[in-house]
Amino acid sequence: MQLQLPFPLSPQDFLHRYWQKKPLLMRNAIQGYDFDLSPQELAGLACEEDVESRMVLQQGENSWDLRHGPFDEAVFSRLPETNWTLLVQDVDKYIPHIAALMQLFHFIPSWRFDDIMISYAVTGGSVGPHTDTYDVFLIQAQGKRRWQIGNKAPSDTLLPDLPVRILAEYEPEQEWLLEPGDVLYLPPGMAHWGIAEDDACMTWSVGLRAPSVAEMLGSFTQYLLDHVPEEQHYYDPALAPQDSPAEIRPPALAQVDAQLNAWLNDADMKQRWFGCFSTEIKAHLFIEPPEQQFSPEQLFHELQHARLQRHPFSRYAWASRPGGGLYLFVCGEVFELPEDCKAGVVQLCDQAGSGQELLETCGNSRPFLHTVTELLNQNWLELHHD
Known part of the structure; x- marks a missing residue:
């Protein structure tokens, strides 16, 4: 099974022209795969204690309700007929044939991938116009979903006082209707809005990990704290008498810089940390x-x-x-x-x-x-x- 890129695009062309740059619609990109997960099976996963799930309901133009799982089965019988979406994370961890879809993207480092999130929506169901901080492949598995794509939007232009991140200003520039087998790639920061066109809309979202620089710095700092020997201390450079004993002089700062950089620039230490960081599980x-x-x-x-x-x-x-x-x-x-x-x-x-x-x-x-x-x-x- 291979991802059918638009002819004559090769994986190298995709990475060079589209990856983390601009969206790409791939019609009938997945062929010969049976998207046989039913809405009932997805709802069953959302009822499990250890499975991360949520539900988004639109109750007006600017009114949204967010609910977190696990859900009771009775919840689904009380839902309205339109305008709601169920989202379940890490479905690939529980259903092997869904995990096999990751093989379609073998030209991207496997350690970059996070999970396959599956959403089920009835007519009008969506999570609103928003942006993501990571790359995503949106696979239409069942039903139809209309995607509106806009420009990259600043993260602070959100509707206030809502439990979900909805863009306050959104002007779509492209619009596509995706059918089963179609795949839409979106780079980070691209504003988008997907709306279910029928009552059997299932979208499988293949998301990649994109930790923030602050998160990486925090993790690397902790890794250093765990591995730098405690017996190593600051020691003075060659000292000379100074007029003001309270002055921190340039040689002292240079000494601190040298001692810290010996660890911060240790290529082997950084490689070990990043490999561990990249393979941590939730x-x-x-x-x-x-x-x-x-x-x-x-x-x-x-x-x-x-x-x-x-x-x-x-x-x-x-x-x-x-x-x-x-x-x-x-x-x-x-x-x-x-x-x-x-x-x-x-x-x-x-x-x-x-x-x-x-x-x-x-x-x-x-x-x-x-x-x-x-x-x-x-x-x-x-x-x-x-």
């Missing part, structure tokens, strides 16, 4: 370790007749170390491996399931086997007997 998607713990020898034996599969909540990435070797990042943790484990690391990150051949790709490397055992004992990998 707090509500907690993965509980299994009761049974395996030794490397037990795992090696089990893989003779079983296979490993990534936990659906888990996140994986890898990178080459500046000084040689590899980093494997899983669920906010980092594992160091030798270069000859690359084939196994790539297979772990890029494929859904693996068996004995996973170990064979690394020549049954002991470091790799120990790492895979740790992943299994954290439940980031699951053992399946077919």
